[in-house]
Amino acid sequence: MKLTPTIQRCVLHWGEMGSRWGVSRSVAQIHALLFLSPEPLTADGIAETLAIARSNVSVSLKELQTWDLVSITHVIGDRRDYFLARKDIWEVLTTIMDGRKRREIDPTVQMLRDCAQEAKRDTETPDQVKERIATMLEFLEEMTGWYDQIRSMPRPTLLKLMRMGTRVAKIVG
Amino acid sequence: MKLTPTIQRCVLHWGEMGSRWGVSRSVAQIHALLFLSPEPLTADGIAETLAIARSNVSVSLKELQTWDLVSITHVIGDRRDYFLARKDIWEVLTTIMDGRKRREIDPTVQMLRDCAQEAKRDTETPDQVKERIATMLEFLEEMTGWYDQIRSMPRPTLLKLMRMGTRVAKIVG
DNA sequence: CGGTTATTTCAGGAATGTCTGAAATTTACG
DNA sequence: CGTAAATTTCAGACATTCCTGAAATAACCG
Numbered sequence: 001m002k003l004t005p006t007i008q009r010c011v012l013h014w015g016e017m018g019s020r021w022g023v024s025r026s027v028a029q030i031h032a033l034l035f036l037s038p039e040p041l042t043a044d045g046i047a048e049t050l051a052i053a054r055s056n057v058s059v060s061l062k063e064l065q066t067w068d069l070v071s072i073t074h075v076i077g078d079r080r081d082y083f084l085a086r087k088d089i090w091e092v093l094t095t096i097m098d099g100r101k102r103r104e105i106d107p108t109v110q111m112l113r114d115c116a117q118e119a120k121r122d123t124e125t126p127d128q129v130k131e132r133i134a135t136m137l138e139f140l141e142e143m144t145g146w147y148d149q150i151r152s153m154p155r156p157t158l159l160k161l162m163r164m165g166t167r168v169a170k171i172v173g
Numbered sequence: 174m175k176l177t178p179t180i181q182r183c184v185l186h187w188g189e190m191g192s193r194w195g196v197s198r199s200v201a202q203i204h205a206l207l208f209l210s211p212e213p214l215t216a217d218g219i220a221e222t223l224a225i226a227r228s229n230v231s232v233s234l235k236e237l238q239t240w241d242l243v244s245i246t247h248v249i250g251d252r253r254d255y256f257l258a259r260k261d262i263w264e265v266l267t268t269i270m271d272g273r274k275r276r277e278i279d280p281t282v283q284m285l286r287d288c289a290q291e292a293k294r295d296t297e298t299p300d301q302v303k304e305r306i307a308t309m310l311e312f313l314e315e316m317t318g319w320y321d322q323i324r325s326m327p328r329p330t331l332l333k334l335m336r337m338g339t340r341v342a343k344i345v346g
Numbered sequence: 347c348g349g350t351t352a353t354t355t356c357a358g359g360a361a362t363g364t365c366t367g368a369a370a371t372t373t374a375c376g
Numbered sequence: 377c378g379t380a381a382a383t384t385t386c387a388g389a390c391a392t393t394c395c396t397g398a399a400a401t402a403a404c405c406g
Contacts, residue, residue, distance in 0.1 A: 054396090
């Protein structure tokens with residue numbers, strides 16, 4: 001895949017953003033490249049285009065597959081793996097958000113549940129602190145519950161809702 | 174501030190999560206401690222409670238202030254600074270989200286705008302790629318626009334909307 | 347099988363991020 | 377002012393993460 005200035009810019013930017021999102025620069029760059037590429041690419045091709053080690057491409061692609069953002073295809077008469085990114089931006093974004101929720105929010109909710117449970121037998125932590133923990137748990141549960149509901153809605157419905165913006169409040173309220 | 178097992182657990186967990194969110198462990202731990210603490214704390218007190226260097230506390234508190242999550246108070250007859258975290262979880266969360274949007278999403282939207290602009294004069298990047306960039310820009314603008322609208326709604330309205338969950342779709346659609 | 351190509355594993359080096367402690371600076375009081 | 381307490385700065389130690397290149401493994405073909 002030829003790396004035109006425009007594509008390069010996207011790839012580099014995506015790479016920088018990636019490191020803020022908890023994935024390595026390579027992973028993010030590879031994802032950007034595959035996302036933009038009209039055709040599937042080989043691991044060797046990616047390594048060459050981005051000038052990174054072949055082995056690095058291998059592990060990065062594995063990670064992208066665990067995120068469900070990249071899959072493998074094959075072409076007849078060629079035994080190399082060809083890699084392909086999800087092209088639907090909506091799916092890409094929701095996949096990433098779901099993953100982050102699972103890795104970052106859900107464990108926190110669990111921890112708070114445990115703390116709230118423990119707090120009953122716990123005489124040494126001040127009531128004010130216990131209450132703050134309880135409030136936080138309640139809030140997070142409400143938020144994640146909402147998120148799950150939103151996610152369960154069919155996309156066209158959600159899109160319509162989004163386009164209405166603040167007007168929904170007037171109609172409902 | 175006394176570090177009971179329950180509090181310690183929250184602080185440690187928050188610290189681990191923090192590093193996934195792009196803030197250092199110290200910053201996250203200090204934030205957790207201040208958030209739970211019923212009273213404002215001194216920097217020395219924090220350093221002692223969490224067993225981290227005084228200087229580390231100093232820079233971490235500065236960072237938390239740039240995030241608008243922590244502020245300073247004073248008590249009469251004491252010239253030390255006392256630090257105080259926002260206690261309203263809703264505000265804490267929206268403050269963090271606003272910050273992340275500003276630091277991560279907005280620059281990406283800007284980059285995509287620049288690329289889309291540049292694409293007009295650009296003859297070497299394939300049209301398919303240009304189109305993908307355009308789609309992505311469009312989508313992100315729609316999402317951020319929705320976010321801004323949601324954020325502009327008064328909290329009780331939003332809360333009501335959240336509690337309705339998927340039912341809003343039925344009423345509206 | 348043996349040979350060839352593709353992929354993965356992994357030890358160690360490079361780069362980055364974090365924390366500490368000493369020294370410098372600021373602030374406030376007598 | 378001079379002094380002492382409080383805070384900040386910053387160089388370098390420490391830790392973590394990331395990447396590479398060599399070697400091992402797997403997949404395929406004649």
